[in-house]
Amino acid sequence: MAREKTVHSRTAARTVRRRIETGGERVWRLSDFADLPFQAVAQALSRVTRQGQLQRLGKGLYYRPRRTAFGPSLPNPTAVRSLPLQRWAVFPSGLAAASLLGFTTQHSAHVELATDGLSLPRLIVGKDAVIHTRRPPEWRSLRETDVALLDFLRNRGKTSDLTPADTTRKLLKYFRERGRFNRLSAAAPSEPPRVRAMLGAIGQQLGKSKSALTRLHASLNPFSRFDFGALAGLAYAKDWQATGR
Secondary structure (H helix, E strand, O other), X not given: OHHHHHHHHHHHHHHHHHHHHHHOOEEEEHHHHOOOOHHHHHHHHHHHHHOOOOEEEEOOEEEEOOEEXXXXXXXXXXXXHOOOOOOOOEEEOOHHHHHHHOOOOOOOOOOEEEEOOOOOOHHHHOOOOEEEOOOOHHHHHOOHHHHHHHHHHHOOOOXXXXXXXXXXXXXXXXXXXXXXXXXXXXXXXXXXXXXXXXXXXXXXXXXXXXXXXHHHHHOOOOOOOEOOHHXXXXXXXXXXXXXXX
């Protein structure tokens, strides 16, 4: 009987290891192995973690990284969003947002996320994650690329590896896509004034509707000045109260 139990445990351990090795980069939970004996799974996950194939994010939660030139990868926002966060919304932020948009190939030393809540559970996102809180609830109804663009504007394009001129050209290309400017200008009232000013400069350069531009302009304090950062090269930046031109 004891021998049979040992055989079952070894078989379960091999199954766990095989699934992890063939599953690629992803987050694993104990519940992902519900068809196998719990104790055998727990022991197998612990063993694989000690061997460096998994990283333990928290109790019953593990991450399988991929190897990069800069070391093991970190959980990305897409992987985190696949977890049972329930009331929390999770968005790409910082380098993750810039990477999603193709402005950089860099990877942050820590997972960087944004949420419309007050925090995110460290058990899931990891204790070293950089979390930007209280993003507008309007972000929930936007596409991932739209949210990444708003985050990129909030950061003034500083996460781009491209030259300022190439950064501006690439950004304008995104805003030429059908419906994007309208979606983001509709979400603009919940954005910081600097982002509203950048959206206005983008819209004016692309010849967007006068009514949308008027609404954006009216939302700005005429005495304020805004640092557009890497996006100061927008053709109408000065008209939208940008500094440094």
